[in-house]
Amino acid sequence: MDNKSEGKRETGVLIKEKVDLNIPLETSQKELQVVGKSINRTDAVLKVTGKLAYGDDYPEEGFLIGKILRSPFPHAQIRSISVEKARNLPGVAAVLTAADLPGRNGFGAILPDQPVICGDKVRFIGDGVALVAAETEAIAQQALELIEVDYNLLPAVFDPREAMKEGAPLIHEKGNLLSFNKLRKGEVNEGFSQADIILERTYQVPFLEHAYLEPDIIMAVPKNDGTMLVEGPLQAPFTVRRNIAAVLGLPVNRIQVRQIPMGGGFGGKEDSPIDLGCRAAVLAWHTGRPVRLALEREEVTLQTCKRHPMIMETKIGAKKDGTLTAFQGVIYDEQGAYASLGPVIPPAGGSHIHSMIMMPGPYEIPHVKVDAYLCYTNHPYGGAMRGFGAPQVHIAHEQMMDELAGVLGINPVDIRRKNAFKLGSTTATGQILDQSVGLRETLEACARTFQWDKRFGEAGYVDQEKTKRRGVGVGMGWYRTSIGTSGDACGANVYVHEDGSVLLFTGITEMGQGSYTVLPQICAEELGIEAEDVRYVQPDTDRVPESGPTVGSRSTTLMGNAIIQAARQVKETLLETASELLLVPVSKLAMKNRKIFDQDRPEKSLTFREVAAKSMALGRRLIGQGWWAPPPATLDPETGQGNPYFIYTYSTHMAEVEVDMETGEVTIKDYVAAFDVGKAINPKAVEGQIEGGVAMGLGYALMEEVALVDGLIQNLSLRNYLIPTVLDVPHIQSIILEESNPYGPFGAKGIGEMPNIPATPAILNAIAHACGGRVRSLPADPENVYLAIQEAGGVPKV
Amino acid sequence: MEKMKIAFRLNGTKIEAEVAPETVLVDLLRDELGLKGTKVGCREGECGCCTVLLEGQPVNSCLLPALKVAGRSVTTIEGLTAENGKLQAIQQAFVDEGAVQCGFCTPGMIMNAKALLDQNPRPTEEEIKQALSGVLCRCTGYQKIVQAVKSAALATNTRP
Numbered sequence: 001m002d003n004k005s006e007g008k009r010e011t012g013v014l015i016k017e018k019v020d021l022n023i024p025l026e027t028s029q030k031e032l033q034v035v036g037k038s039i040n041r042t043d044a045v046l047k048v049t050g051k052l053a054y055g056d057d058y059p060e061e062g063f064l065i066g067k068i069l070r071s072p073f074p075h076a077q078i079r080s081i082s083v084e085k086a087r088n089l090p091g092v093a094a095v096l097t098a099a100d101l102p103g104r105n106g107f108g109a110i111l112p113d114q115p116v117i118c119g120d121k122v123r124f125i126g127d128g129v130a131l132v133a134a135e136t137e138a139i140a141q142q143a144l145e146l147i148e149v150d151y152n153l154l155p156a157v158f159d160p161r162e163a164m165k166e167g168a169p170l171i172h173e174k175g176n177l178l179s180f181n182k183l184r185k186g187e188v189n190e191g192f193s194q195a196d197i198i199l200e201r202t203y204q205v206p207f208l209e210h211a212y213l214e215p216d217i218i219m220a221v222p223k224n225d226g227t228m229l230v231e232g233p234l235q236a237p238f239t240v241r242r243n244i245a246a247v248l249g250l251p252v253n254r255i256q257v258r259q260i261p262m263g264g265g266f267g268g269k270e271d272s273p274i275d276l277g278c279r280a281a282v283l284a285w286h287t288g289r290p291v292r293l294a295l296e297r298e299e300v301t302l303q304t305c306k307r308h309p310m311i312m313e314t315k316i317g318a319k320k321d322g323t324l325t326a327f328q329g330v331i332y333d334e335q336g337a338y339a340s341l342g343p344v345i346p347p348a349g350g351s352h353i354h355s356m357i358m359m360p361g362p363y364e365i366p367h368v369k370v371d372a373y374l375c376y377t378n379h380p381y382g383g384a385m386r387g388f389g390a391p392q393v394h395i396a397h398e399q400m401m402d403e404l405a406g407v408l409g410i411n412p413v414d415i416r417r418k419n420a421f422k423l424g425s426t427t428a429t430g431q432i433l434d435q436s437v438g439l440r441e442t443l444e445a446c447a448r449t450f451q452w453d454k455r456f457g458e459a460g461y462v463d464q465e466k467t468k469r470r471g472v473g474v475g476m477g478w479y480r481t482s483i484g485t486s487g488d489a490c491g492a493n494v495y496v497h498e499d500g501s502v503l504l505f506t507g508i509t510e511m512g513q514g515s516y517t518v519l520p521q522i523c524a525e526e527l528g529i530e531a532e533d534v535r536y537v538q539p540d541t542d543r544v545p546e547s548g549p550t551v552g553s554r555s556t557t558l559m560g561n562a563i564i565q566a567a568r569q570v571k572e573t574l575l576e577t578a579s580e581l582l583l584v585p586v587s588k589l590a591m592k593n594r595k596i597f598d599q600d601r602p603e604k605s606l607t608f609r610e611v612a613a614k615s616m617a618l619g620r621r622l623i624g625q626g627w628w629a630p631p632p633a634t635l636d637p638e639t640g641q642g643n644p645y646f647i648y649t650y651s652t653h654m655a656e657v658e659v660d661m662e663t664g665e666v667t668i669k670d671y672v673a674a675f676d677v678g679k680a681i682n683p684k685a686v687e688g689q690i691e692g693g694v695a696m697g698l699g700y701a702l703m704e705e706v707a708l709v710d711g712l713i714q715n716l717s718l719r720n721y722l723i724p725t726v727l728d729v730p731h732i733q734s735i736i737l738e739e740s741n742p743y744g745p746f747g748a749k750g751i752g753e754m755p756n757i758p759a760t761p762a763i764l765n766a767i768a769h770a771c772g773g774r775v776r777s778l779p780a781d782p783e784n785v786y787l788a789i790q791e792a793g794g795v796p797k798v
Numbered sequence: 799m800e801k802m803k804i805a806f807r808l809n810g811t812k813i814e815a816e817v818a819p820e821t822v823l824v825d826l827l828r829d830e831l832g833l834k835g836t837k838v839g840c841r842e843g844e845c846g847c848c849t850v851l852l853e854g855q856p857v858n859s860c861l862l863p864a865l866k867v868a869g870r871s872v873t874t875i876e877g878l879t880a881e882n883g884k885l886q887a888i889q890q891a892f893v894d895e896g897a898v899q900c901g902f903c904t905p906g907m908i909m910n911a912k913a914l915l916d917q918n919p920r921p922t923e924e925e926i927k928q929a930l931s932g933v934l935c936r937c938t939g940y941q942k943i944v945q946a947v948k949s950a951a952l953a954t955n956t957r958p
Contacts, residue, residue: 038896040893040894040896041893041896041898043898043901044892044893044898044901045885045893046901047898047901047904048875048885048889048890048892048893048898048901048904048908049835049875049876049878049879049885049889050833050834050835050836050874050875050876050905051835052901053834054837054902056834056837056838057828057834210936211934211936212900212902212936213837213839213845213847213900213902213903213934213935213936214837214839214900214902215838215839261901262900263837263839263900263901263902264899264900264902264936264937265900266936296841297839297840297841297842511900512899512900512901512937513899514899684896685896687896687942688896688899688937688938688942690939691938691939691940691941691942692899692935692936692937692938692939693939694939695938695939695940696936696939717840717842717844718839718840718842718844718845718934719842719844723934723936725931725934725940726927726930726931726933726935726940726943726944727927727928727931729939729940729941731941732939732941
């Protein structure tokens, strides 16, 4: 590995040695049989027939129904809580308060700062103050109503800037500023002094709801042997297990967490199953009976994490020709009541530091300064949501680039051509991008297909009546393929059986993204068999190796490498056996199309099945275990300099919109999105990620906002929390480019989160191009677009 | 309140059930009759995951009182698959076009698409979108779902 910044790394020799053993994995892109094919999803038939059982479809017999009593106040002391009446209600098995907990009264993906049951005070509307388990839903509901809580209301704070001020109501004892992070590259004032123009703009984004269609559900089943089984749709089984162990005061090996089919996650089910899992487990532990804790839609919105809202102050300096000289940003990142996935896991994990790292955008800028504040408030809390802090800052830098281009009179595509990352570029953290940098290629491919130059000149009225104006917009982006922590490793087990069928064990969960299809494809390619020969075992912490969470667009790349390693161990056995049977040296053998054969004389061959059976009969090892960790992440806490993530996916989006100048209503007319994914293991699945991601980014741009008044969510249901319907989404043309990633399986990089990130600013830029008004505080709903038009001087004449 | 006995046709078979007046159809289907293919995403008729066909017309089964199906015909996602496991054209198209991701909206989408194709075997893209507009999908961006309905229409119309 040729890493120019090796000297900067503060990692020990041991880690370096280990990493050198692991990367890069040599995988050839030539003559692939299974990888690169758009095979159908392995779970599709079960899903189109209605046979796949999600959590709510599991039998309820024998389960107690769990319920949570939630705080109606955003900030209050609990003076007293009376549960006697509820406990005496027939059919109630348990009513628990903080006093009844067996272990740690706290959970959290990063810091255990959220009480399982609030003891002394509540910090947001929705905080849990008591837990109930009862024989039926109706009894559980009735029990909740019988619990009496005496609150002493405290002043609340709902703005991160207010929360930081001296004298602000204290939400947590250690203070409201959860994290302050700095990025310093060059000398930002020097950069601004070199600029011909300096522009300052502030952008603001609201809380966003994941709106996965399957409401959360968790089942906890206490076992006779003292273990606790917890099942549910969850993205991070190992994080859930870790938290439940601490909360029950049990060793980790006594908690078994099993993932079951998941109806969408988008980052939200990294966090919510920790919350529900701990609570269901406590009820099950206390009653000794299985407990089912299922949320209704309104409860999902009320209780679970959101995308962080942010206020982003940006200042940019450039030469007249558009060359960037300096970037300065301040992020006021609102965490809400609990830490969830916001705070830093050194060196570069957690959503907040990711926002800071990504804020200057995919551009070469010599002088950069970012100050990033993450603050508690008495709002619901921010967690992970598809892009993990990156969508917000892309909305800032991509609009800023367009505003700058507008002031300088430069085409928005040209200003990006001038500054975009290319191979060898240095990022704001000082990382040299020495591998797989296809950003400019995505820009050119997108511009060509979209016919940008022609359409950019065609802005203006589209109708005789002069009510609608057309415009086009571009958005660029980059996204990591990892989580930036030292613990970012994946394990995989591959078992080959005597009939040639294969079991694949990993901890990567399926939430719709397609891992249960793509990971078997990688395994099959390596073994020279078909993807259908590989059965992916549903993750179960008792059975699969630690794999980290299914987040950070890491699954295909990191787990893919672990699978290849595991498969190679089995391959060694199979080749040895085949060599003996065929009397051909191992070096001459190849594995393809379920056959093992002599490369020089392909007719000299055995089936994969025959060789597997013979190997089994000879008592040879047919089990492989792979382990892969990416190159270590680094980031200096004082300067924000280092190599936080080892590889990035790049993307450019272009949108055409029509804006109704009288109503402010926006229609997306056309859309092209280009991606450098390294290698598309399954192109149809990649397109699926792109199309779905763009739709989600569209919702962020035009309609989505968790509306809060005095800490209370106003739009708890899907009736008033609007997400895009089929009528809102335009035709999306996907362009997949492959700048091979030497660290990825067959060159692959992550794709799950990238597609929704540049979509939002591309649409916002198109709106500004069409109507002249710019919406700097989202969403760009008709009212805000109308106001932006008025602010920009009203309806243009031509 | 007292339960009432009703008879109706479910996926082609005549059945009888005892239902309370407040019971909605989706709960009868899922909890009493064990047909869990129909999903519940919101219980207020917004997400469309619970769509079933009543006399061939799509309805949100989370809003419809179960008593209303007395004497009528109900089709759920389970009713589409043949006994030998053979998929209908619309189901196969969802598989082949990649119209399925998490799968939670899939039954609702397919039931709406089936109702459309049964009544209008050659729908325009606009007609397809109108027919699917009552079902939310957070995963796919809808494009491959619309494509699947187009493909199914083509497959059905070109069948000898």
